[in-house]
Amino acid sequence: MPETSIAEIFRKKPISQEVHIRGWVYRRRKSGKILFLLIRECGAVLQCTFEEKIIGRTNFEKATKVTIESSVEIIGTIREEPRSPGGLELSGKSLKIIGLAEVFPITRDQSIAFLLDNRHLWLRSRKLTYIMQIRAAVFDAAREWFKLNGFIDVQCPMFITAAVEGGATLFKMKYFDTEVFLTQSSQFYLETLIFSLGNVYTIAPSFRAEKSRTVRHLTEFWMLEAEMPFCDLNRDIEIQEQLVSHICQTVARTKAEELEFLGRDPKELLIKPPFERISYSEAIDQLVKMDLKIEWGEDLGADEERALTKDRKSPLFIYNYPREAKAFYHKPDPSNPKVVNCADCLAPEGHGEIIGGGQRIHDKDELLQRIKDANLNPKDYEWYIDLRRFGTVPHAGFGLGMERLIKWICKLDNIRDTIPYPRTIRRVYP
């Protein structure tokens, strides 16, 4: 008899049929001569009962030895049972213990630190299982959108020598007899590839030595980046809102049950372009009216972004940030060179920034000047400047933090649980 997955049993409801399942013991209870087991497999849970009068005394005694998180193989018949989760129950004929588990360390009410030390086991929890399944759906939907829209998937190096986002958060490492950095962004490499491939994207790790502990920063996270030739800020924003809407709508459709378990109503993710756009200056006016202490010229932080988005249902773009608040490669707005043609996309409900994007400087002399103004050495950026020497074109792109997007989609307070093994200033174990 072939094995059936528990998810398939709930899909097909094979009432009165014999099935063969495999999984892990999630809950266990013995009541007289009946053993109740909840068996877990890939987020789905099926109640199984074993009765002494059906399987015999010896088998029943063996079965009762099974412990939480033991791996098992079970054969039995499916019946309807309104009192069990999902309305189905398996009446057991045989139970084989594959791996008898020792006392499982994770029980109720454990501290976050303990759970993080035991992350390799905690990942079996229903909450983390669902988040990781949603995470996979988010990655799939993103790639699907790019494929449908003719973007080419490329891969860029992780060992780099030219910083994209500035020195403060660079991880330095020994590389034979020299020193290199771990990448903070693949943007500059993507820019090199638009000349031969047109619209390109990558989904890759980004490493940043974030020294403060916040609910939205990891030291290792996954960034989706895209770069488009002959593209201005307006088109750049249109691409981002279509991509984000496609991801949210797909996940709402395919992962409704998992989202509901996490407290997210899937209907809240049925967002559509266009998203509202306000300028940085308008954002500052709104913040000042809300009594937040911020002046024109300062970058928006978590508090400001929360204030601007907490009552919103759909993302918000903030465009034209002051030149000083952004990295050197951003293109100044020709009609007001104090600001750059960039935009950040902020997720609603207080989540804040999920995307940073904008138009890049494509003129060689302008770029050289900005590199010098930023006290950087043009020598380190020789190949990047070359792109402005050989057939330069106006171009734009963006970087979307996958974990930030998943945090919003899953309605989580902390970015930690959006990735199997979160890396922060204090944690690289397990």
Ligand code: ATP
């Ligand atoms: P923030 O101001 O929140 O630190 P940033 O301006 O440094 O963000 P960018 O350099 O524009 O961010 O990076 C693009 C995107 O990558 C951000 O919009 C965000 O979604 C994500 N991101 C940036 N830093 C982190 C981090 N440390 N952990 C997780 N995601 C991040």
Ligand code: MG
């Ligand atoms: Mg940052």
